[in-house]
Amino acid sequence: MVHMNTHNNKNTKASARYPAMAVKAAAKNIASILLAFLLTVLLVLTALLLTPKFALFREQFFLERMEKVGFSDALATNIEQEYASLAIPSGFPEEVMKQAVDRNALNYDLYTYVSYSLHGEEFVIDKAALQTKLNEQFLSYAKSQNAALTEEDTSNISYLSGMCADYYAKKIYFPGVKQLSQMHIRLNSMINYALTGCVFLFLLFSFLLFFIRSTKHRALRFYISTFIGAAISIGIVPLILLLIRPQDRLNIWPDYFYDFVISCIDGILWGWLVIACFCVLISFLLNFPYRMLRENNKNR
Amino acid sequence: MKKFFSRLSAYTVVLPIVFSLIILLIGGIILSPYAQLASDFYSVFMPAHAAEQTMPPVADQTITPNMTLDPDQQAQQVKLSTIEFPTYQQYYANLRCDTIGLSVKVFWGDTNAVLRKGVGQSLSSFYPGFGRPLLMGGHNKSFLSSLANVAVGQVFILTTNYGEFEYTITGTKITTANDTSAYDLAQQKEVLILYTCYPLNAYGINAKRLFIYAEKTGGPEIVD
Numbered sequence: 229m230v231h232m233n234t235h236n237n238k239n240t241k242a243s244a245r246y247p248a249m250a251v252k253a254a255a256k257n258i259a260s261i262l263l264a265f266l267l268t269v270l271l272v273l274t275a276l277l278l279t280p281k282f283a284l285f286r287e288q289f290f291l292e293r294m295e296k297v298g299f300s301d302a303l304a305t306n307i308e309q310e311y312a313s314l315a316i317p318s319g320f321p322e323e324v325m326k327q328a329v330d331r332n333a334l335n336y337d338l339y340t341y342v343s344y345s346l347h348g349e350e351f352v353i354d355k356a357a358l359q360t361k362l363n364e365q366f367l368s369y370a371k372s373q374n375a376a377l378t379e380e381d382t383s384n385i386s387y388l389s390g391m392c393a394d395y396y397a398k399k400i401y402f403p404g405v406k407q408l409s410q411m412h413i414r415l416n417s418m419i420n421y422a423l424t425g426c427v428f429l430f431l432l433f434s435f436l437l438f439f440i441r442s443t444k445h446r447a448l449r450f451y452i453s454t455f456i457g458a459a460i461s462i463g464i465v466p467l468i469l470l471l472i473r474p475q476d477r478l479n480i481w482p483d484y485f486y487d488f489v490i491s492c493i494d495g496i497l498w499g500w501l502v503i504a505c506f507c508v509l510i511s512f513l514l515n516f517p518y519r520m521l522r523e524n525n526k527n528r
Numbered sequence: 529m530k531k532f533f534s535r536l537s538a539y540t541v542v543l544p545i546v547f548s549l550i551i552l553l554i555g556g557i558i559l560s561p562y563a564q565l566a567s568d569f570y571s572v573f574m575p576a577h578a579a580e581q582t583m584p585p586v587a588d589q590t591i592t593p594n595m596t597l598d599p600d601q602q603a604q605q606v607k608l609s610t611i612e613f614p615t616y617q618q619y620y621a622n623l624r625c626d627t628i629g630l631s632v633k634v635f636w637g638d639t640n641a642v643l644r645k646g647v648g649q650s651l652s653s654f655y656p657g658f659g660r661p662l663l664m665g666g667h668n669k670s671f672l673s674s675l676a677n678v679a680v681g682q683v684f685i686l687t688t689n690y691g692e693f694e695y696t697i698t699g700t701k702i703t704t705a706n707d708t709s710a711y712d713l714a715q716q717k718e719v720l721i722l723y724t725c726y727p728l729n730a731y732g733i734n735a736k737r738l739f740i741y742a743e744k745t746g747g748p749e750i751v752d
Contacts (some may be wrong), residue, residue, distance in 0.1 A: 261543070264547070265547050268544075268547045268548075272551055313640045316644060316667045316670050317643075317667050317668070317725060317733060317734075318669075318731065318732055319669045319731045319732070320731065366732070370731050380730060381730050381731045382732075383732070384735065385731055385732035386732070387732060387733045387735060388733040449539045450543075452539060452540060453540065453543040453544050453547065454544075454547075456540055457544035457547030457548050458547075458548075460544055461547070461548040461551040461552060464548065464552070511540070
């Protein structure tokens, strides 16, 4: 304690005795604060750029969330209900209409569509084949009921199968995936360059920060400020959103799509919180070399 | 020691908070041009707006038609202010044709949900008694299957909470589903236009429609 006070008093006296030294120290401090701020900005930018990279444009992110909210089953139920609503106008029992939905095929189509789209590839549902399959199912039921099918009946059943196939395809091509895929194609290389730029500038500014400070523990002090500042900047908005949850009030229909969107939003917010916690952890770990360097400096 | 902690708090609390405030401020300024976009998104997806769009469950609220009305005793004129108008998807009337054994509920709106429960009246047509066309549709294989026996001269009775209206069939027409000339909703005449899929007992989704036209021949007038 006595030693530290003596050390600080020495500095103060030296600054008072040599004003040029005081100006130089102040300039160093301002430059360090500026560099620390720029490093914070770069960390925040990196976190923001990592979001599309590891969430919005990542196939696994979507598939996991779809699995979590039971998207495929809910979608199958939705299509079954839509088919069932055609039972009265089409003259087929609801059960026959519901059985027309092949849940395994739907699961495959859905996941393949998302996977292909996020890789920038086109996945087209073979509506003609689906229509033919449905048509056969409906015709076989009508025949099992000994119905004398006229040409008009056959044409009407074919029209019904077409409607069902159209609805199925419309539901599989669920909104947002195509747009994300296009964004992915357009922005992917740009994001990569931006991330590389951020990392490069981060290293450069870090070097400068350590370069301008002759005592390294002081540079580390600014480094700690950088990481805590970045943690607050990255974590505060998601923390508020996760506590207040205004996203729950989004009116998105149908329910399974709402659950999926909310799950994606929550996933991104938790991702930012994890990055913020990571920054706090780094700043905490930096305390150890900081103290060590400070002690070494005092002992010199 | 005190100085050590004050210096530490300056670097671990004050400086980081200042940094984050500046970053959030700059972020806010950069994103402010998109605030309108966010606000529009909010207004589209938030419940205050959506509440207006949410369909009430069919037949949860009803305006019970006055089935005990005696056509001979009912008022010849009904004041507009006394009428309780139906809201979207609300059951508000009964349609019957005793000759063919038809009796069905009429709903305001013609969604799939409504058509599972009865006959739906198009929102672009008019309430009974206003001297303008009424366009109603229903499923051929359930509620309107009895239309197979319909003939010119038969009478439809439409019972509402403000009166009983009588429509006499003047003609029928079989046409395609997309033939919009089959109904003229701009005409200044009270015509009940009832349509369903045709043929009445076929499998599949029919491409043809059976239209039945019935002119008003009885029922009160609506006055201001």
